[in-house]
Amino acid sequence: xxxxxxxxxxxxxxxxxxxxxxxxxxxxxxxxxxxxxxxxxxxxxxxxxxxxxxxxxxxxxxxxxxxxxxxxxxxxxxxxxxxxxxxxxxxxxxxxxxxxxxxxxxxxxxxxxxxxxxxxxxxxxxxxxxxxxxxxxxxxxxxxxxxxxxxxxxxxxxxxxxxxxxxxxxxxxxxxxxxxxxxxxxxxxxxxxxxxxxxxxxxxxxxxxxxxxxxxxxxxxxxxxxxxxxxxxxxxxxxxxxxxxxxxxxxxxxxxxxxxxxxxxxxxxxxxxxxxxxxxxxxxxxxxxxxxxxxxxxxxxxxxxxxxxxxxxxxxxxxxxxxxxxxxxxxxxxxxxxxxxxxxxxxxxxxxxxxxxxxxxxxxxxxxxxxxxxxxxxxxxxxxxxxxxxxxxxxxxxxxxxxxxxxxxxxxxxxxx
Amino acid sequence: xxxxxxxxxxxxxxxxxxxxxxxxxxxxxxxxxxxxxxxxxxxxxxxxxxxxxxxxxxxxxxxxxxxxxxxxxxxxxxxxxxxxxxxxxxxxxxxxxxxxxxxxxxxxxxxxxxxxxxxxxxxxxxxxxxxxxxxxxxxxxxxxxxxxxxxxxxxxxxxxxxxxxxxxxxxxxxxxxxxxxxxxxxxxxxxxxxxxxxxxxxxxxxxxxxxxxxxxxxxxx
Numbered sequence: 021x022x023x024x025x026x027x028x029x030x031x032x033x034x035x036x037x038x039x040x041x042x043x044x045x046x047x048x049x050x051x052x053x054x055x056x057x058x059x060x061x062x063x064x065x066x067x068x069x070x071x072x073x074x075x076x077x078x079x080x081x082x083x084x085x086x087x088x089x090x091x092x093x094x095x096x097x098x099x100x101x102x103x104x105x106x107x108x109x110x111x112x113x114x115x116x117x118x119x120x121x122x123x124x125x126x127x128x129x130x131x132x133x134x135x136x137x138x139x140x141x142x143x144x145x146x147x148x149x150x151x152x153x154x155x156x157x158x159x160x161x162x163x164x165x166x167x168x169x170x171x172x173x174x175x176x177x178x179x180x181x182x183x184x185x186x187x188x189x190x191x192x193x194x195x196x197x198x199x200x201x202x203x204x205x206x207x208x209x210x211x212x213x214x215x216x217x218x219x220x221x222x223x224x225x226x227x228x229x230x231x232x233x234x235x236x237x238x239x240x241x242x243x244x245x246x247x248x249x250x251x252x253x254x255x256x257x258x259x260x261x262x263x264x265x266x267x268x269x270x271x272x273x274x275x276x277x278x279x280x281x282x283x284x285x286x287x288x289x290x291x292x293x294x295x296x297x298x299x300x301x302x303x304x305x306x307x308x309x310x311x312x313x314x315x316x317x318x319x320x321x322x323x324x325x326x327x328x329x330x331x332x333x334x335x336x337x338x339x340x341x342x343x344x345x346x347x348x349x350x351x352x353x354x355x356x357x358x359x360x361x362x363x364x365x366x367x368x369x370x371x372x373x374x375x376x377x378x379x380x381x382x383x384x385x386x387x388x389x390x391x392x393x394x395x396x397x398x399x400x401x402x403x404x405x406x407x408x409x410x411x412x413x414x415x416x417x418x419x420x421x422x423x424x425x426x427x428x429x430x431x432x433x434x435x436x437x
Numbered sequence: 438x439x440x441x442x443x444x445x446x447x448x449x450x451x452x453x454x455x456x457x458x459x460x461x462x463x464x465x466x467x468x469x470x471x472x473x474x475x476x477x478x479x480x481x482x483x484x485x486x487x488x489x490x491x492x493x494x495x496x497x498x499x500x501x502x503x504x505x506x507x508x509x510x511x512x513x514x515x516x517x518x519x520x521x522x523x524x525x526x527x528x529x530x531x532x533x534x535x536x537x538x539x540x541x542x543x544x545x546x547x548x549x550x551x552x553x554x555x556x557x558x559x560x561x562x563x564x565x566x567x568x569x570x571x572x573x574x575x576x577x578x579x580x581x582x583x584x585x586x587x588x589x590x591x592x593x594x595x596x597x598x599x600x601x602x603x604x605x606x607x608x609x610x611x612x613x614x615x616x617x618x619x620x621x622x623x624x625x626x627x628x629x630x631x632x633x634x635x636x637x638x639x640x641x642x643x644x645x646x647x648x649x650x651x652x653x654x655x656x657x658x
Binding site: 030034037038039041042044045046049218315340343344347348351365366369370371372373374377378381 | 446447449450451453454457458461464465468471472475525528529532583586587590591593594644645
């Protein structure tokens with residue numbers, strides 16, 4: 021007799037296999053086309069905004085990194101918006117400007133802390149560049165990134181592009197927490213490539229490039245939003261603009277290096293996801309938004325719902341199994357790995373193939389995508405402890421983070437970074 | 438980057454996923470058939486063992502040459518075999534996605550074999566009087582009852598400690614006239630209930646220590 025749990029697992033497995041296969045097909049079709057190799061014929065002016073808050077250690081190297089990009093220096097305008105730092109960020113920047121006498125670096129000081137979106141909006145008002153590049157102070161870009169980001173706007177048929185997203189990799193890979201996230205960034209970059217390929221990409225991140233005029237037209241960044249980069253992408257998409265991926269060039273960012281920091285960051289992201297999806301719910305199952313409205317966003321919402329349902333089901337089953345196991349150990353005095361009676365054949369027949377079969381199918385397709393993702397970012401795929409932790413242990417924590425985020429949203433907790 | 442989405446990508450993915458799942462169901466049905474064949478074979482072997490035992494007992498009765506130690510030992514072996522067969526069939530049944538009727542028939546055959554062995558055990562006890570070890574009839578509730586599961590674990594532990602104990606486990610909710618008669622005979626209204634040595638009836642969970650004490654008390658009587 022098929023239990024409700026088995027049926028639920030099958031439905032999830034079917035959808036997982038279907039979605040994985042879809043991405044496998046998208047990837048293989050996309051691979052048939054050569055990577056676009058954009059050439060910039062014109063170098064439009066780009067305003068680079070660096071929002072800072074206590075960045076005295078990183079800010080100078082960040083400015084130098086931007087000035088050293090493979091892009092005409094006179095076409096770059098750097099606006100540093102200090103969001104009421106408590107350290108010497110302002111003094112360090114002023115000293116740099118004074119010593120180097122660079123004319124295209126400006127500093128704007130906030131009288132009170134307004135958050136990242138507030139800092140970016142301040143720069144947007146002052147921006148004179150045709151393009152607007154939000155550059156996190158603790159990140160750095162590969163030399164060719166900016167010109168490739170710009171070039172994406174000038175490709176044929178890209179008139180409706182509102183933002184270009186870069187491949188993000190991580191800067192710090194020291195401890196286990198950091199190494200664990202490496203895989204996540206690899207997979208994210210690959211998924212963005214795939215979603216970009218089918219025009220369902222609807223997120224921007226640090227070091228995304230925008231059209232300045234368009235940003236001003238849509239009202240800049242949402243200052244009360246926990247994930248303003250996600251919100252702006254959703255807003256652009258809701259108004260008919262596309263977000264595309266730039267596959268040439270990488271930027272490196274710093275990631276949380278402790279469990280607590282990582283937890284807080286994820287909860288913030290997930291709260292932003294819930295909040296913004298509710299805000300743009302009109303896009304869900306809306307034909308007007310094509311595959312994004314009919315497939316991508318509903319799929320993400322579905323995944324979110326299944327996270328909650330799975331947590332509840334797994335929780336109930338976990339308690340039942342724990343009680344049963346305790347009873348078995350204490351009442352039957354048996355060990356955890358009791359050898360069952362019967363032959364090897366009977367052992368094989370006694371296995372729960374209802375779960376094993378879909379699990380293996382999902383695992384095989386996931387493995388294929390895993391290898392492809394590494395190939396995409398130019399890294400060798402390997403399995404080591406952090407990857408295994410990320411694949412098999414972290415999902416349980418991620419479910420908890422989703423629960424945490426949802427509870428904070430339900431109870432209307434204050435939105436702060 | 439080019440935009441490559443075509444509707445046929447979604448359709449193709451769906452069809453391949455469907456094919457994989459149909460293949461999975463097909464493989465599942467093959468595994469199920471193999472399980473059923475294995476269960477039928479096990480039951481057949483146990484049935485033959487029981488028939489052989491009955492024949493041997495009839496022969497000994499007819500020629501009046503009772504060999505109680507031999508009969509007790511054969512009975513003990515038969516009880517253990519039945520227990521193993523029961524475990525495997527219930528495991529197969531839990532994994533099965535179809536063939537509910539076939540599994541019900543198999544379980545029916547199995548329970549009838551158990552009842553037959555239980556009755557035979559009683560007949561030997563009446564003739565041989567002693568030395569045959571203890572018999573526990575265990576009525577359990579198969580529908581998610583932790584109390585029944587706990588009782589099963591406690592009985593497993595009893596068997597580990599007292600090798601001469603034979604346990605016959607009966608699904609109290611299984612619709613079989615012979616089981617219903619037995620339940621009526623022992624007035625079983627609640628599972629788990631155990632009957633120790635055909636007489637002592639204990640309703641509800643009883644710990645391993647208490648069972649062992651009762652067995653010891655019976656042995657000293």
